[in-house]
Amino acid sequence: xxxxxxxxxxxxxxxxxxxxxxxxxxxxxxxxxxxxxxxxxxxxxxxxxxxxxxxxxxxxxxxxxxxxxxxxxxxxxxxxxxxxxxxxxxxxxxxxxxxxxxxxxxxxxxxxxxxxxxxxxxxxxxxxxxxxxxxxxxxxxxxxxxxxxxxxxxxxxxxxxxxxxxxxxxxxxxxxxxxxxxxxxxxxxxxxxxxxxxxxxxxxxxxxxxxxxxxxxxxxxxxxxxxxxxxxxxxxxxxxxxxxxxxxxxxxxxxxxxxxxxxxxxxxxxxxxxxxxxxxxxxxxxxxxxxxxxxxxxxxxxxxxxxxxxxxxxxxxxxxxxxxxxxxxxxxxxxxxxxx
Numbered sequence: 285x286x287x288x289x290x291x292x293x294x295x296x297x298x299x300x301x302x303x304x305x306x307x308x309x310x311x312x313x314x315x316x317x318x319x320x321x322x323x324x325x326x327x328x329x330x331x332x333x334x335x336x337x338x339x340x341x342x343x344x345x346x347x348x349x350x351x352x353x354x355x356x357x358x359x360x361x362x363x364x365x366x367x368x369x370x371x372x373x374x375x376x377x378x379x380x381x382x383x384x385x386x387x388x389x390x391x392x393x394x395x396x397x398x399x400x401x402x403x404x405x406x407x408x409x410x411x412x413x414x415x416x417x418x419x420x421x422x423x424x425x426x427x428x429x430x431x432x433x434x435x436x437x438x439x440x441x442x443x444x445x446x447x448x449x450x451x452x453x454x455x456x457x458x459x460x461x462x463x464x465x466x467x468x469x470x471x472x473x474x475x476x477x478x479x480x481x482x483x484x485x486x487x488x489x490x491x492x493x494x495x496x497x498x499x500x501x502x503x504x505x506x507x508x509x510x511x512x513x514x515x516x517x518x519x520x521x522x523x524x525x526x527x528x529x530x531x532x533x534x535x536x537x538x539x540x541x542x543x544x545x546x547x548x549x550x551x552x553x554x555x556x557x558x559x560x561x562x563x564x565x566x567x568x569x570x571x572x573x574x575x576x577x578x579x580x581x582x583x584x585x586x587x588x589x590x591x592x593x594x595x596x597x598x599x600x601x602x603x604x605x606x607x608x609x610x611x612x613x614x615x616x617x618x619x620x621x622x623x624x
Contacts, residue, residue, distance in 0.1 A: 295390040296470075297335075298459060299383045303344075306375045330370040335385040336416070337365040342449060344379030345527070350430075353498035356527055360435035360446045362481060364412065366419055369430060369494060382452050384474075391416045394471055410482040411489055428494040433487040434505045436512050437525060447486070451477045488512065499536050502526065506533060506545075515552030516576050519545050554590035557583075561599045568595045 302310045330349065339348070339362060346357040349372045357363065359379075365371060367388075373381065386394075395413055415431055439446055455473045458466040481487055488508025492501055509525050510517060519530035522545065526533065534545050541548060553575060560571045577583045587595045 294385075295387045297383075297385040298455060299385075300456075301373065301381045301383065302379075303346075303373065303375055303381070304378045308373075308375070330372050332368050332370050333365075333385060334367055335387045336367055336391070337371075338384040338386070339363050339365065339373075340382045340384075340448060340452060342380040342382055342452075345377045346379045346381060347374030347376040349374050350494065351428075352492075352494050352496055353501070355498065355501055358435070358440070358527065360440055360448070362433040362448065362487075364415065364431035364433070364481075366415075366428070366430050369428070388416075388420060392420075394474065408479075410478065411491075412478045412482065415491075429491055430494070432490045432492050432501070432504065433481050434490070434508055436484075436486055436488060437509060438512075439486045440525075447480045448477060451480065499540065502528060502533070503536055503540050506537065510549060510552050514556040514575060515549035515554075517549060550586055551590055554587050557587060557595065558591050558598060561595055568599055571595070 299311065301308050330351070339346070339357075341357045341359050341361050343359045345359075346361075348355045348357055348363065351370045354374065395416070411431060435446065451473050455470055455477075458470050458473070482489060488505065488511075490501075490504040490508065492504065505526055506522060509522060513521075519534055522533055523530040530545075537543065537545050537548055543551070557571050557575060560566050560574065561568065566574070572580060572583050575583075584594060591598065
């Protein structure tokens, strides 16, 4: 690993690591036309970079050691480490990792306006660009935080490799072949990668302070999955998604939010039900079906307890206000009998 730190003065470096049997069995490293390999390496202490670092898990489970604790990342997950954040990759489990190390000047050129387009830029002002701009100061003047990208359940259940994996493969191919214009193609692929990581359909994005506890990290991820499932996800499913014991997850939720996982899920679900009744043309019956309820009485009671009024009153109030719901086709239209 020592040669790697020595080489990170390059504006852009891409590297691979395979961790197996408690050692990194191979370390490949690419920048420009060069490819280097290093022999097996064992555990070493926390280290820092002057560059930003994206760590992406291709397969297996990464145990990431940071200043504020130890965190687990599954295949398809990623984290975006700020400059000078002390970290190391754990050897507790087998995995294959991709690293992208990018210096400040590289990002400045990446996000610079291009002359071939009359308006706008190539990349919208997303979380990654905002993060870079907020941390553009020199020296030790940087935010002690990082971006966490947890793959959604939909992304992890898909049969094909995630789009982020495919984009990284294309970047590696461009670096390896070094064909005419490869640097421009790499820049375009990186912007596509950032857009994919920021897509809420693919990733739950959280900003994690380096002084946060591991429980806050887990809670942020749990909330992402709860929101993705509109609250309709139980302790067992969360345990499978997050790879933590369900009782432990429930204790974290109670400690930080004062409610159980089931009560939190009900709150999130009823909030979504209220949104659908307020912002769409859906009837109460359609909302009940959409959210997966089979017991109509339970839905009415839960809605009343969480919202304070019944769902029929919310739906009727929306109609009386003259609110125009979303365009036809985006949500089912209310039935002719006006079921409330």
